[in-house]
Amino acid sequence: MEHVSLPPLCHLAICGGTHGNEMSGVYMVREMQKQNVDRVGSVSITTVLSNPRAVDACRRYIDTDLNRCFTSELMSAPVTDSTPYELRRAHELNAQLGPKESREGVDLLCDIHNTTSNMGLCLIFYSLDCVPLHIFKYIQSKMTSTPVRAIQLDEPKSEAFSLESVGKHGFALEVGPQPNGVLRADIYNMVKQAIDLCIEWIQGFNSGSTFEGGEVEVYTWVKNVDYPRDPTTKEITAAIHPQLQDNDFKLLRPGDPTFLTFFGETVKYEGEELYPYFVNENAYYEKAIAFQLGKKISKTLPSISMKRD
Amino acid sequence: MEHVSLPPLCHLAICGGTHGNEMSGVYMVREMQKQNVDRVGSVSITTVLSNPRAVDACRRYIDTDLNRCFTSELMSAPVTDSTPYELRRAHELNAQLGPKESREGVDLLCDIHNTTSNMGLCLIFYSLDCVPLHIFKYIQSKMTSTPVRAIQLDEPKSEAFSLESVGKHGFALEVGPQPNGVLRADIYNMVKQAIDLCIEWIQGFNSGSTFEGGEVEVYTWVKNVDYPRDPTTKEITAAIHPQLQDNDFKLLRPGDPTFLTFFGETVKYEGEELYPYFVNENAYYEKAIAFQLGKKISKTLPSISMKRD
Numbered sequence: 001m002e003h004v005s006l007p008p009l010c011h012l013a014i015c016g017g018t019h020g021n022e023m024s025g026v027y028m029v030r031e032m033q034k035q036n037v038d039r040v041g042s043v044s045i046t047t048v049l050s051n052p053r054a055v056d057a058c059r060r061y062i063d064t065d066l067n068r069c070f071t072s073e074l075m076s077a078p079v080t081d082s083t084p085y086e087l088r089r090a091h092e093l094n095a096q097l098g099p100k101e102s103r104e105g106v107d108l109l110c111d112i113h114n115t116t117s118n119m120g121l122c123l124i125f126y127s128l129d130c131v132p133l134h135i136f137k138y139i140q141s142k143m144t145s146t147p148v149r150a151i152q153l154d155e156p157k158s159e160a161f162s163l164e165s166v167g168k169h170g171f172a173l174e175v176g177p178q179p180n181g182v183l184r185a186d187i188y189n190m191v192k193q194a195i196d197l198c199i200e201w202i203q204g205f206n207s208g209s210t211f212e213g214g215e216v217e218v219y220t221w222v223k224n225v226d227y228p229r230d231p232t233t234k235e236i237t238a239a240i241h242p243q244l245q246d247n248d249f250k251l252l253r254p255g256d257p258t259f260l261t262f263f264g265e266t267v268k269y270e271g272e273e274l275y276p277y278f279v280n281e282n283a284y285y286e287k288a289i290a291f292q293l294g295k296k297i298s299k300t301l302p303s304i305s306m307k308r309d
Numbered sequence: 310m311e312h313v314s315l316p317p318l319c320h321l322a323i324c325g326g327t328h329g330n331e332m333s334g335v336y337m338v339r340e341m342q343k344q345n346v347d348r349v350g351s352v353s354i355t356t357v358l359s360n361p362r363a364v365d366a367c368r369r370y371i372d373t374d375l376n377r378c379f380t381s382e383l384m385s386a387p388v389t390d391s392t393p394y395e396l397r398r399a400h401e402l403n404a405q406l407g408p409k410e411s412r413e414g415v416d417l418l419c420d421i422h423n424t425t426s427n428m429g430l431c432l433i434f435y436s437l438d439c440v441p442l443h444i445f446k447y448i449q450s451k452m453t454s455t456p457v458r459a460i461q462l463d464e465p466k467s468e469a470f471s472l473e474s475v476g477k478h479g480f481a482l483e484v485g486p487q488p489n490g491v492l493r494a495d496i497y498n499m500v501k502q503a504i505d506l507c508i509e510w511i512q513g514f515n516s517g518s519t520f521e522g523g524e525v526e527v528y529t530w531v532k533n534v535d536y537p538r539d540p541t542t543k544e545i546t547a548a549i550h551p552q553l554q555d556n557d558f559k560l561l562r563p564g565d566p567t568f569l570t571f572f573g574e575t576v577k578y579e580g581e582e583l584y585p586y587f588v589n590e591n592a593y594y595e596k597a598i599a600f601q602l603g604k605k606i607s608k609t610l611p612s613i614s615m616k617r618d
Contacts, residue, residue, distance in 0.1 A: 030544065031571045058594075059368075116488045179425045179488030181591040185548040185569045235339065239494035260494045262340045282490040285367075 002213065002302035004130055008206045009107040009169070013046045013097050014195060016112045018067050018163050019283070020054025021180035024191045025112030040199050042206040046106065048097070050163060051089060058181050060283055061086050067111075070165050072158035075100055090163075098166040101157060109167030110198060112191055115176035116282045117291075118246040120147035121190050125171035126160055127152050132171040133218070133301050134211050138201045139194050146190055149249060150218040151277070151294065177246070180282055210305040219249070219294040222274055226288045228259055228267060237261055240280045240290060248277045252293065259290070311522065311611035313439055317515045318416040318478070322355045322406050323504060325421045327376050327472050328592070329363025330489035333500045334421030349508050351515040355415065357406070359472060360398060367490050369592055370395050376420075379474050381467035384409055399472075407475040410466060418476030419507060421500055424485035425591045426600075427555040429456035430499050434480035435469055436461050441480040442527070443520050443613050447510045448503050455499055458558060459527040460586070460603065486555070489591055514615055522612040528558070528603040531583055536599045537568055537576060546570055549589045549599060557586045561602065568599070 014032065016025020032047045039045060049055060051066050063084035074087065075094050098105045108131065121143065125132035133150065140148040151174075157165055164170030173194055178187045205211065227236035238259035244252070252258070252269050259267035274293040278284060281291075323341065325334020341356045348354060358364060360375050372393035383396065384403050407414045417440065430452065434441035442459065449457040460483075466474055473479030482503055487496045514520065536545040547568035553561070561567070561578050568576035583602040587593060590600075 027545075027548075027571065116491050177488075179486075179591055180490065181594065182425050182488075182589055183545075183548045184554060184589070185551050186554070188548055188571075189569075236336075236492075239336075239492045239497055242494050245493060245495065260498075262336065262497075280491055280493070282488055285490065 002300075004302045004304045005307040006131070006304065007107075008306050009043065009131070009202045010206070011044050011046070011106045011108075012199070012202060013048060013106040013109045013167060014112070015048045015050045015093075015097075015109065015163060017052065017055040018050040018111055019060045019065075019113060020051050020056070021058050021060055022112075022114035022178075023181065023183040024114050024175055024178065024188050026055055027183055027188060028112055028191055028195065041203045043199060043202050045199075046097070048093065050093060050111070051086065053085060053089075060180070063087075065283075066090060067163055068161045070094065070100065070163055071161050072100060074161075093163065094166055100166045106167045107169060108202065109164045109170035110195065111163045111170070111172045112195075113172050113174045114178045114180070114187065115174055115278060116179060117248050117277065117279050118177045119174060119248045119277055120149065120176070121194055122149050122151055122174040122277075123171045124151045124153065124174055126157060126165065127154050129169055130301055130304060131169040133216060133299070134304050135171070135198050135201050136218075137214070137216050137301065138211070139197045142197050143190070143193055146193075147249070148194075150216070152218045152220050152299075154220065205304070205306055208306055208308075210303055213301040213303040215298050216301050217296055218299055219275055219277065219296055221292060221294045223293050224289045225258070225291050225293060227285075227290045228261065236285075238265075238267060241266060244276065244279060244291070246279070248279050248291075249275050252276050311609075313611045313613045314616040315440070315613065316416075317615050318352065318440070318511050319515070320353050320355070320415045320417075321508070321511060322357060322415040322418045322476060323421070324357045324359045324406075324418065324472060326361065326364040327359040327420055328369045328374075328422060329360050329365070330367050330369055331421075331423035331487075332490065332492040333423050333484055333487065333497050335364055336492055336497060337421055337500055337504065350512045352508060352511050354508075355406070357402070359402060359420070360395065362394060362398075369489070372396075375399060376422075376472055377470045379403065379409065379472055380470050381409060383470075402472065403475055409475045415476045416478060417511065418473045418479035419504065420472045420479070420481045421504075422481050422483045423487045423489070423496065424483055424587060425488060426557050426586065426588045427486045428483060428557045428586055429458065429485070430503055431458050431460055431483040431586075432480045433460045433462065433483055435466060435474065436463050438478055439610055439613060440478040442525060442608070442610050444480070444507050444510050445527075446523070446525050446610065447520070448506045451506050452499070452502055455502075456558070457503075459525070461527045461529050461608075463529065514613070517615055517617075519612055519614040522610040524607050525610050526605055527608055528584055528586065528605055530601060530603050532602050533598045534567070534600050534602060535597045536594075537570065545594075547576060550575060553585065553588060553600070555588070557588045557600075558584050561585050
């Protein structure tokens with residue numbers, strides 16, 4: 001069986017408020033800063049409120065979505081007076097936590113998000129990186145009362161647009177359902193538990209433990225589905241069907257209801273069997289996404305331990 | 310038993326988007342406008358998107374909360390260049406649907422709202438008006454699968470600050486839980502059913518039916534409860550306790566948990582037995598309201614029929 005050995009993970013960044021109205025991360029980061037959490041055992045921890053102006057306004061963003069700003073192309077473009085606020089802030093974060101694809105970046109970046117979708121606790125990361133996969137496997141084995149899932153993105157790192165791509169390793173922690181602007185204790189506690197387990201895993205890794213590999217199930221994106229729309233006004237003409245609403249990660253089969261029009265008609269799914277997620281996510285209305293569809297694949301994960309010099 | 314007779318209710322206004330990120334009303338009004346609903350039987354219907362700029366921005370409001378603008382004092386103050394957008398819009402709405410406390414106002418104004426709280430379907434109205442109480446009783450008797458409740462406000466009409474106070478009779482239809490910016494089919498269908506029943510009741514009333522009186526239960530406001538806060542920074546230090554979250558209208562007794570601090574400590578309720586509602590409503594964070602508490606009272610409702618000339 002394959003084995004991977006990697007340098008110790010000495011520097012962890014925990015970010016919240018990348019979207020200013022996703023409150024779990026905002027309050028988690030503020031609380032850690034208030035308690036002056038900057039080291040746990042072998043791990044130095046940097047906590048960052050990523051988009052403070054959007055947090056103050058309790059909006060996703062001020063000028064543009066911060067979590068779409070971190071491609072290598074955007075990170076190498078000059079900042080001018082007309083650069084949108086979030087892109088300027090992305091350059092600051094890249095300087096603080098990266099630079100992206102350099103030896104100086106933080107070892108692991110965890111960025112906390114919320115969704116209005118009923119997705120439970122989801123780790124989202126780029127493929128070809130087995131560190132978040134091992135952390136996912138560890139959290140999933142420990143948090144037995146919560147559904148814990150992984151979504152793997154297939155972009156190369158240079159094209160990765162989200163904040164966690166700035167670290168050497170990274171993942172987004174996506175937790176829901178929680179309305180934007182609202183803090184729910186149950187969701188906050190899930191996030192807290194996942195962060196604690198992530199730190200626990202790193203401690204074990206840095207102390208020389210070997211984590212066994214094995215088979216893990218992850219979801220990979222296949223396509224987006226938009227709302228039915230009026231051909232002229234482009235306004236949506238239907239809501240997510242009650243049978244799909246809140247049923248993220250439940251296999252969607254041809255003929256299953258997807259939308260209920262304002263006239264009361266049911267729109268049925270046509271296409272191959274796939275798994276829906278981000279069902280009725282608030283922020284995706286403007287991106288013309290009613291839900292995403294993905295495949296569930298089984299991945300063989302190598303065992304992992306720290307490389308000794 | 311007391312009996313009330315009133316003139317026919319010829320003109321109904323249905324408003325949505327008074328708060329621009331409460332989507333049930335936005336889509337209900339748009340759909341009715343698309344279908345050119347301007348009369349049903351004996352009732353002429355005006356549909357209004359109350360705060361179009363906030364709807365476009367998908368925010369509660371642009372400058373100030375529109376639904377706090379309709380006091381007689383504000384409605385009689387002059388509009389100047391420095392008047393906030395929503396107050397100018399309130400004057401327009403008052404001209405279109407009122408003027409408030411005049412003979413020209415619409416006979417009944419129904420303003421559609423959403424809450425992130427688990428309040429089911431709630432009619433909110435001012436006391437001393439038995440028309441919304443009768444409509445409440447009618448809707449409650451017909452929508453048996455949904456909890457239907459009434460909250461009665463005790464301000465005199467001149468001090469009433471919300472849009473529905475512009476009509477001769479009026480109520481807010483408050484429906485949840487639904488995240489801001491999100492449209493749920495189940496909530497939309499509840500609103501649709503309630504509007505249809507309201508119109509059905511008016512048809513019956515205008516055709517000469519007598520609606521029997523009787524005892525009805527309504528909630529009346531007693532006090533607001535704020536989040537625990539840091540005495541220096543004023544930031545909140547706790548979330549609504551999981552045992553209170555989603556339990557609107559479940560009697561709160563001394564010793565019951567109300568908050569869970571970020572340290573994991575439970576804050577318990579002290580005070581008389583009361584009913585919580587608007588528990589963890591998004592928009593009330595800025596108003597320093599974690600939840601409201603009210604009494605449940607029994608009201609004797611007179612029978613009602615149309616006054617014949």
